[in-house]
Amino acid sequence: MNNQENNQIFKPTSETQVCEMVKWVLANNESIDVFGTHTRRNVGKPMDTTCGLDMSGLKGVQLYEPEELVLSAGAGSSLAEIEKLLKDNNQQFEFEPPNFSHLLGNTSSGTLGGMVACGFAGPRRVKAGSVRDHVLGVRTVSGRGELFKSGGRVVKNVTGYDLPKILTSSWGTLGAMTQITFKVLPKPETENTLILLGLDSTSANRAMTMALGSVVDVSGAALLPDGRTALRLEGIKPSVKSRVETLKKILVEFGDIDVLQKTQSSKLWADVRDVKALSSNGENAIWRICVPPAAGAKYLELIEQQLDVTAVMDWGGGLIWLEIHDQKTACAAQIRSAVAKIGGHATLFRAPEQSRAGSAVFQPQPNALAALTGRVKTVFDPKNILNPGRMYEEVS
């Protein structure tokens, strides 16, 4: 939530209007909270903006050619509607975008613009890459009030700098995206999930490492707080069937293995994706931590020695969601000093406003990197009007 409510909110319906709006803000020394449906409003540093820019009016599919694996749509398009359209064509965003409604207390799954600006991928990250790997082109209005295009509609493209990459996960601090072009992919015919019961986090991490390093092409590897270790296999039926058998053999040392069929499997992974295992109690801080996957258990061990937490380990150990219990603060010092020992970064994903205002939400950067980050921000948004301070206090 902003400290102050925005004085006025603009809802443009065309790119020209977005440009005019930004120019007006520039001329009047105002600042802008760029948003889609505000589902992630409480993620990031709290901001002190004077205006709101509601991008949800820039919606609709401009191009969808399933046989070319490409879709372009207004950045304000509802993610749920686009995912439905893809599903009707047996396709999907392969990076499995999460819906954090449960953690953040919203009802909507947000917009394409929000999805790209935050850049979160789901469990299939281990196989399919992240949001950045599926954004082919973006039309954006920068903090200069100018519309520019970057990338294209084809997968292979090295014509000029890959600006769609830098816009993805820039949290609206570099520009207001108006239209986004994605690579979309076929939905697998089926999926099965192997469940290993009762492993401690070290054994679970090892089982996941073995599975991910094997030939079976695992597309999800997670340890849930209830002690289940889950490994997903997707593809055509005969292939999944054969890989289930292969993987069972590989993991024989870990004891009994259950197999979930398609419906149950897909329900389980939707829950992992949306981090349903952590509570919706907004007072408890939630951290999102990326570490080298095989070091996931070690990280958790370091933390569990100091704090009472609930953890979900995804990406074979490479992504840890941590909910902190019974603490007045977000415990940034403990979380980040453990990260420093292992490598990676920690994001304070959910916390009361004063916690997010009081500590770094995103991993603090070394000087040279922070300075470069600041210069990048400045070239896109010289007057620091777009989501000022949302990522880092000093620069953006």
Added chain:
Amino acid sequence: MSHLKMPDVNQDSIRARKNIVADLQSICPGEAVISHENEMRAFESDGLTAYRQMPLVVVLPQTTQQVSQVLKYCYDNDIRVVPRGAGTSLSGGALPLEDGVLLGMGKFNQILDIDYDNRCVTVEPGVTNLGITHAVEGQGFYYAPDPSSQIACSIGGNIAENSGGVHSLKYGLTTNNVLGFEVVLITGEVIEIGGKHMDSEGYDLMGILTGSEGLLGVVTKVTVRILRKPETARALLIGFPSSEDAGQCVADVISGGIIAAGMEMMDRPAIHAAEDFVHAGYPLDVEALLIVELDGPEVEVDHLIKEVSKTAKANNAVSVQASTSEEERMNFWAGRKAAFPAVGRISPDYYCMDGTIPRHQLPTVLSRMAKMSAKYGLRVANVFHAGDGNMHPLILYDANVEGELEKTEEFGAEILKLCVEVGGVLTGEHGVGVEKRDLMPAMFSEIDLEHQQRLKCAFDAKGLLNPGKVFPQLYNCAEMGKMHISGGKLPFPDIPRF
């Protein structure tokens, strides 16, 4: 060499050459500085051999600290720098500048860390693409992006060009396979981005550095992800009576939900040249040949081979062969992999283009290219990464015929503009370099280009790293950073407000 305009030479650097050589020698002692004309000759061009230029001096540092000192020295003294990997760029990305230090990364050839548990390898940038796979294949792993030049090209060059290969359809380009960098800025500052973890937070600088053609920083260390080699791979060799049929087959396979490991197409001239060269057993009475590779568990591959064969027959395929042994599979590929040298045998010179198009535009583009070929009186052979729409038309010419290179370049430019016109791009994997630099306005408006150039300013405000590449004009960062603010009242009173 044709009309290419490079940045005005900085005469101060030329005059100070002797001192520069001595200063570089003190930073990089031993044999690391090359200043003799004869020895510098090896560096005067890259894979785009139509362009040649002797550098001011060549320096071959061996440590990150040396790179940092060299760059800081150049920064302090306003000396231009051109990074170079193995020099196989096909767009002139590593073309030296008369007043520039050529920074060769060849001595950065160590594999630093192999981490099978985290499925990644950390190497120095001068390690070859294939060198990474060789280091891990004993354990059943490989590095997926596989440019045809993989024996020679360096991973640093791959990053700079965001290189791809025939397997990029399923496994992505370089950018989708890097996890971490160490990079030195022109100021000498050393920055680490990413690591062994999967998402690197903050602005995606790794994403922007990949494909930046040596204009933003010098990469001194790289962590890439490695994959487990699939259990089996089989290929189909399919002949079609027309490229339309072949194109439709590709579309049908993909819309049927199959993402093949590779899908490559060749047209009649390319098929004939390749067959004459390697005798792979390609059918000669077809207009288009498609190689489709499928990989994964055996049952899956066998199933998909059947599916794709069915689709091929439904699209009028006249011959469908499925590989039944590894030897046969390699044989199917042999002709495709040798396509460039094969074409080199039937013409004194050839010029390789690299536009990408939306796949369904293939028939249109091929037929218009045939008309252009007649107009210019130059033959074309086509190889095509059919799965992702990346074309490699090879224009056959003879550089010894007066004016033919110029005519070839004009023809090439016309092809690339056609790619853009049908919704595609100028370059899919070879980079803009000097070659396609002047065509950038065909794809980008001035405002688009300025947003890219300003990003360069954030990394290299003096414009010393690889100037004259990628962007048609040099620019002044201070000038471009200015903003003219006008309009105190909202000119669009009709924007809904709440």
